[in-house]
Amino acid sequence: MNLQRYFLFLLLMPFLFSCDEQDNWENRPDTTRGILFHLSEEPYDGETPQTTRSTGEFSRVEHLIVTDEGDPVLNIKSIYLAESRKILAEGLQTGSYKLLVLGIIGDESKDQATVHTISSIHDTWLSFPENLQRPLEAEYFYAQIPFTVSLNSQGKEESSLSEVSLKRIIGKVSFDFSYNNDYVRTAVTGLTLHLPNTRFYTTFSANQEYSGQSDGTVQIQSLQGKQEFLFMPIVGDESTGSIEMVKRHHSDPESMQQYAFRLHIQPNRNEAVSTTLACDDDHDGIVFATDLAYEESPHYSILSDTESKEVYYDASQRSFYINQPLQVSIDEEARLHTRFYSVRPVKGMTIYARISQYSSEWLKFAYFDEIPVLGDALFPLPFMTRDVVYYTESGKRVKIPRQETFSNSQIEFKLASDDPYWKMLEKIKINWYLSFASFGGDPDAADGKPSGNWRAVRPVHIREYIAFFTNAAYMWELPDCEQTMHDYVAANGDFHDDQGQPVSVSTVMEQFRNMKSFKIGLIKPGGVAGLGGSGVYGLAQYILTHHYSNTYYCSLAFHELGHCMGYLGHSSSFTYGPWAEKVMNNYYVNNIHRFPVDSWEYLRSRENPYLYNP
Incomplete structure (x- = not known):
């Protein structure tokens, strides 16, 4: 081996082993060998932990152990164990130290926050842009706690500090509103927070010092969905803000009113702003049922598919x-x-x-x-x-x-x-009284428990009865409805009763209008299509779902109204005759677009699973 390369290898070998040792230690630290510091967050000043609720677990923790003078302690190893919320430090000798911790709950990138690497207690650790202009999304915590390391009776290092309580670097402002008239509250269309010329600190050092300041511009914040906001502390003793309320009035356009308040946001403090939003409508006695007031009231939909038959x-x-x-x-x-x-x-x-x-x-x-x-x-x-x-x-x-x-x-x-x-x-002047009956049936039974020609009417059918009777009563007030009957009589001769005697159009108008009440039920399939007379009225299910557009089914509905008008036989014009089968049924279907319930789409009963099958 080349001698120069050999000496270079010997020189690098301790460094390589130390890197490998550090990597292994961070992946598998031995918590029995070092000193553990357990992290927790304090509640806001004056609150209990149950009152103060953080947004979640620490998403980021930075720490540094320094000497009493604030210089970093060298030749030690330390790591944050997120699963147990503990910092493990190994290699500390006996002596006095300070533990510095920066904790974050949330995503600091949403606040454009910068976490700086520090090498001294005097360094800047956290900073925000001066033009952030909005509340913070994340929570930021800090602790600077002195501790000592000594030897116990077994000769093992132990710390005077085990529990580390972090306080918030930031503060919270929360708003609470009261109203003299609750119908004002439910008529509010806008509630906003204004903080003009309010400046917040933008920099925090590891020595717990605040500096820098924002540019004094804070975006307007809505208070209708969210009433708590996080900010860095305010520069100076206090600031001023205002709450702007925009509300509706039942007869006038929207109006706006402002309410001023003073604000002093401090670290780890919940600044509560309680305001009574008094206004000119406080003494108004009207029940102003806005959509919100209706939603908050005791309310429900009658004749729903699940409503009790006893009701x-x-x-x-x-x-x-x-x-x-x-x-x-x-x-x-x-x-x-x-x-x-x-x-x-x-x-x-x-x-x-x-x-x-x-x-x-x-x-x-x-x-x-x-x-x-x-x-x-x-x-x-x-x-x-x-x-x-x-x-x-x-x-x-x-x-x-x-x-x-x-x-x-x-x-x-x-x-x-x-x-x-x-x-x-x-326009409806007819005052028919409508009520609903089972006629011996049971709506809870799959087939309605037929009894004679009847089976139990369900809410899906009752809703269609309301639509049909509303339309039938309304059409009787239209001048061309009466004229249509006159035109038919002029072309074809008089309507007649069961005895063949003529019945004038004016008489028909009065008889139809003077019907008093209907106890309404449902007709079973396979027998008659409907029943009517003496205050009783019933149709088959298929008629109810198609009365808007099917002239034949519609003629059956008017056939039964003919019986209710007093024509109890089947020989008159008002049952199996032109009044029901040519005049009224066609007028109803051809003019449905003019009626109050002008389409089956309002109820879509044909698609309702609570219909009987068949």
């Missing part, structure tokens, strides 16, 4: 007049109760109330952004907890003091909406 067969719980689909009342707990028998929603509904004890005028009592399909909801009345102010239709203010009790006997309602669908419903 929908009970007329005290499930019945309505066709020209009063929106039921409004005050319940036993003095809450506003709305229930909507409609397969389409209504937007922008105003409920007026007259409380004669306080005003002879109608008061604007409630406003709904939307009354959902078949929606049932309860809302607290503001005057049950405080004095309130209402406005009349003419704009007068009416003050109503806090009420101890309140009931339906003290109030009456009227409804108003500019929704085109509601305008159609308002």
Whole structure:
């Protein structure tokens, strides 16, 4: 071997062995030979560990052991063991030291943070750009703890320090809001944090010193989804900020209001900002049912596929007049109760109330952004907890003091909406009363447990009955509906009853309008297609799912209405005759696009798994 190469190999050999030894030690450290420091994080000052919740495990830990003077201790080995949250140090001699630890929970790259390599306690360890302009994503922790190493009775090194508690380098600001009127809270469309000219420290040294500062620009932060933010400490004693609230009013455009506060963010401190967002609407008594208020209210959809048969067969719980689909009342707990028998929603509904004890005028009592399909909801009345102010239709203010009790006997309602669908419903003057019955069947049975010609009606069928009866009642208010009958009579002669006597169109109009009530059920397959008369009405399932477009099925629906009008035989024009089979059925199908429920798409009952098969 070349002599020069031999000496070079001898020179490098200790270094190669030391590298290999260090790699093996880091991969398989012997925790029985060194000194262990267990890491944990302290709660925010003044809080308990249960109150302070970190975002997860340490994602990064850097550490350095230095002398009392702050210089690094040489000729030792140390490593962070993430699985056990411990630092293992080996090779420490007896003496006094300081342990420096920097811990991070989260992804520091999202904060554009730089973790610097340090060789002294005086070095910069962590820094942020001065133009970060937003709260921090990660949490940053630090500890500087003195400790000593001595020999125990067995001659093994032991440390005076085993538990290392890390505090946050950063601080937290949390916001808490209260409202004098909860209907203001649910009408808020924007809630933002402004921190103009607020400067934060940008640099942190291993000696626990802060320096540098941000450029004073902080992006506006929404407080609607998140109300806690992390920042480096503020430069100076304190800063000022503001909360901007943008809210809706039931009759006016959005308005904005600002609330100022003082802020002093310190390391490991939760700066709590509590603000009462008072505004001009605090004394408003209106139930302002925004989408959020509705969602937070006790609410559900009536006549859902899973609703109990004990409910929908009970007329005290499930019945309505066709020209009063929106039921409004005050319940036993003095809450506003709305229930909507409609397969389409209504937007922008105003409920007026007259409380004669306080005003002879109608008061604007409630406003709904939307009354959902078949929606049932309860809302607290503001005057049950405080004095309130209402406005009349003419704009007068009416003050109503806090009420101890309140009931339906003290109030009456009227409804108003500019929704085109509601305008159609308002035209209905017919006041048929609809309720629902099993007629001996059982909706829980796979076949509905047929009883005679009936089987149990289910909610999927009831919803279609609501659609059909709404359309049938509405079409009777259209002038060309009556004209269509006149045109037929002019071309073909009078309609006639079961005895062959003529029946005028005006009589037909009155008979149809004067039907009082329908106890509604479902007809079993294989027998008759429908049954009607004496306040009873039922159709086969296939008619209900196709009344929108099938003139034959539609004629069967009007055939049964003919019976309900008093034509109990099958010889009149109103059953197996032109009124049901040529005039009404064709008018209904050909004009479905003009009716309130103008498409099967609203319910899509043909695709519903709760239909009977067949």
